[in-house]
Amino acid sequence: KLAALNYPNNIAIYFKPKEEKYSYRELLISSLKIASALKALGVKKGDPVALNSKNCSEFIIAMWACIKLGAVLVPINYLLKKHEVFHIFNDCGDIKTAIVHEKNLKLYKRSSKELGIEKIVLIREDKNVEKEIKIADDVELIFFHELLNSYEPLVEKISINMKEDLFCLLYTGGTTGLPKGVMLTHFNVISDINQLLHIGAEFSEEAVEKNIGKLSFVNVLPLCHSFGVISTLTYTSAACQLIVYDSFDIPSILETIEMYKVENFAGVPTMY
Template identity: 30%
Template structure:
């Protein structure tokens, strides 16, 4: 049993916020109906100017649930949602859950191979997607358990639907006899299979229960306790990604506030929407904020300051980006905080609080009701003292039930009630946690341990660098060597030796990159997370082709 330190409780107490949180277990979809009862005329969603109230949202969820039941959906069945942010995603998500169905969030950018793997691995019997994406589904449908394909679109119903498909908007266009009530045990019944995507190898389905997601929504609502800052949530993070699902959609519904739905991040469109609607809360990933800082559409601090609270997650926020936002927002009352989470924890576990110091470079303190500790990587059982680096472990109501059909990997990740994150971290004397790097991303060169993030932070300090990723690539002499992949700011030029020399002035010689590759863009996940693994795979392929 781990003995975890709790100095972060002092931060809660000094800010007058209770770390203890009483969460009454409820099925996740009840959030919709609770908010509709209390605020029926409140706007739940805005999508390209079209508004949907909470009463309308609840009505659509009921009608969709009735239609899905008629189509054969039963408790425990999996339903793949392969949609961008749009009202139909929200309707389908809560409707499927109300029947005891399990939502399988599926990236609309997936190609056939990825769709086939995820549908087969999850055993999904239905998929709901855009009509434009149907050709990909059609190409793999015969190789999957899919029984029903439901289509939707942004430009209306086609004159002729392709193949054996159903037009999803027809499901909520007319009144229907409600589906029979389904008994759901929030602590045991699954709500979502959230596939870990893209950054750590084989995609696995994190089994998130109704309680996991309901609790994390309540924790987020409690942590961000300033209701004024949650009135209009910029919802450009994809809902099929766990961060957008919880911190945009579920948070909005839990707090009966409004989602400003945006299917795709385009800086110019975001600038226009901020100017038009004045969203109060903007959860995003670092690459979004980097793009905004380098976009001509955001010309001065007024563009940024109309948003009352920014929150960065989904990857480490470079220090220079955080400091740039601090400077832009100084004196405006707006803030930029950084948090942390992962698919296996629904996802949020830590964040910098408004009721305490906002420490740049830190992921903040554990969420209400969340325990966290740093343990040694040798045994995973010894809690390390303040300042020492080890693996971050987490315990709380938001931690998953395990991986779908993967008992061995579940046992490696969940131990004695603790989630072993695979992230290297340290804790300071105030109970703030700092992610040093992924355990798997550690570079060992000539016997020295090198954390890529430390090198990336230095590269971000260079005035010409817009984005940077550092990875360990094979080296015959050192075992691994440090290579940097860099995107320069528009109109800038630089040489490999210039950036290497810059790093050598600021890092120990063994940490400085030995090579720099300039690129027009870097590989990213659907949510904008930089994919270091893809770059390493490219290097290995080059070596294989060269015969070395």
Template identity: 30%
Template sequence: MLNLSSLLEHSAQEYPERTALVLGDTRLTYAELLSRSQDIADALRGLGVGKGDKVALSCPNVPDFPAAYFGILRAGAVVVPLNVLLRPQEVAYHLTDSRAKALLCFEGTPQLPLAETGKAGFDQAPDCEHFLLLHRIEHTSSGSAEPAETVATEAEDTAVILYTSGTTGRPKGAELTHRNMAMNAMVADRLFTAGQDEVMLASLPLFHAFGQSAVMNMGLLRGATLVLQPRFDAEEALRLMHREGVTFFAGVPTMYWALLGALGALDEQAPPAHLRTAVSGGAALPVEVLRQFGKVFGVGVQEGYGLSETSPVACFNPPGLPPRPGSIGRPVWGVQMKLIDDSWQAVPGEGPGEIAIRGHNIMKGYYRRPEDTATVVRDGWFRTGDIARRDADGYYYIVDRVKDLIIRGGFNVYPREIEEVLITHPAVSMAAVVGVPHATHGEDVKAFVIPAPGAQLSEEELIAWCRERMAAYKYPRSVEFRDSLPLTSTGKILKRELTAEAGGGAGPA
């Protein structure tokens, strides 16, 4: 028997009165967090949710997220975390594709009306049976009561389905097992030395693989205090670091860039005194940002690499050694990496080649998509779609991406998904979407559009239309209208040429 909820259960037994979560003036101990997760598990059981059922979770970084996450697991169900920026039709797609039996939803705010959005998506997914607002789940458990027995699950049972995407552009659910997730939290934990006073700032979205494994799960495993930040703001993050004595921060490169810029705006311009560990992932960290952060904050940034399909941590700059600028490090414990060509054959020497990964962190597969799974997994090896080289010491360096994936501010944006929405506009005949360089987000989204004959449409009108139908990180920030698009001899759009014309250089074919 192995259930990922044991991460919280063990720490609640070992450190019941230690502070687990901080949000403003709210402080929950490990015993209180465990009790709240029991309430949610009991509520789900009362609705007939049981082992193997899928339960979607739409919630920002507030105490309800870990409570619901571990409550779902305690009930023996599978967590399907949803990006809180999804629009109703996108919520409906995820509920339908995952065959979710229930949707647990945070009430939200006027700026982020999750209950309204979630209910609208739920109404478009007729097979999803239950919609629950987290704040309405009655608190019945007592911290001193004997905990309800956790449903027994096996190591290879699915614990979490994280939605990603690939060549089709349609989001696919990566099935991650209890073993995948528990081992990844343990591996992340052993990467860093920590004292009993570890305080971790949770600015990364907990619905994202990085924030989930390398912050929430790892932090609760080690009995740390998690300081929750519902939405990243650099000045507020620095205030929290000062006020709460934060010792650990994990973020994507744009967060580090923003922290550097925000430091001078604070009344207290000194860097946080307690910070001792800084971790970067999600996208390549610019070397200059790494250097500046180390100089200003006095803390070296340790860079790593992973994907949703790898739970996600796969590679990391070893702690205790100076980080190698531009490198994602070496494979973590229990994980192997190699470079391969298009035929899955190993590439010798430094490469370049496509990264392939094998180990305890590799997903079970894409949910209900065996053909897509077979495309990327062979003999236990997962091919990532990322091109890299490696040095003589086994450190890897990302060179480029095989696919047309755009990474905007640490979020994956999939061009075809946007294109399929664009061409539903009556004034759009054809569209191609590419990534273009952006000073702070790494990349931004640009659309090349062929208008329908006789149609009148402005760039501002089309962007506004997209904004209503897509999550905030997806919609195009610029649109260029054209009479034609460059094509191959077989009629495929040459996105490499569009990327080069837009200032992004020659991308992969």
């Protein structure tokens, strides 16, 4: 919210594959609209909301919407197989609402009853293409972009106990076994953000203050992973421009790094 108040016209999200941009004002308003929509769909503070999507602008909007509503975000890796997704739903508990990218819808169309889902909020690959989507009769299908157009921003301020209330359940299993849910409170996430912002001697309090609203960061790692979640929250909290990719497009990434004078890039060893 402070980023939107202090830097309303700065670019918050630049989703490079679609050349799609959201300013900080637009990100705040969009996230509050989705928070309002989720509330109208029956999601309450403390309720888990599954988010199964590849990298896209809607992922970040939905993430912030869950924070505003006090819902527990449950990011699900879009590459997981059916039995792994089933495990997460069974382990997590009573997930009634899932935000799903169109590319992952196939699994939910077949298994929504077994998963116990009542509502699916669908992120369309192309919002301008209309095609009929069939799904189980007992599941309500809602389009993400229609919610943005239909709801006013959430006005109610949800009371959050920073040290007790969960922000998210991150499922991680490394390379062995089924994923295990890691509980992160809002306080845990704030601590992570502060540590990332002040890592190293060059990131003193004065240096952080000086660079707020001025830096760009390239994010190609999956947003559903712990690093993706925390880095996204960190750099948007610092009013940076977050340039997001949904694949490791090396020529485009190198061009972007040069064009925007990117000083921060997170990757796994094989990328380097």
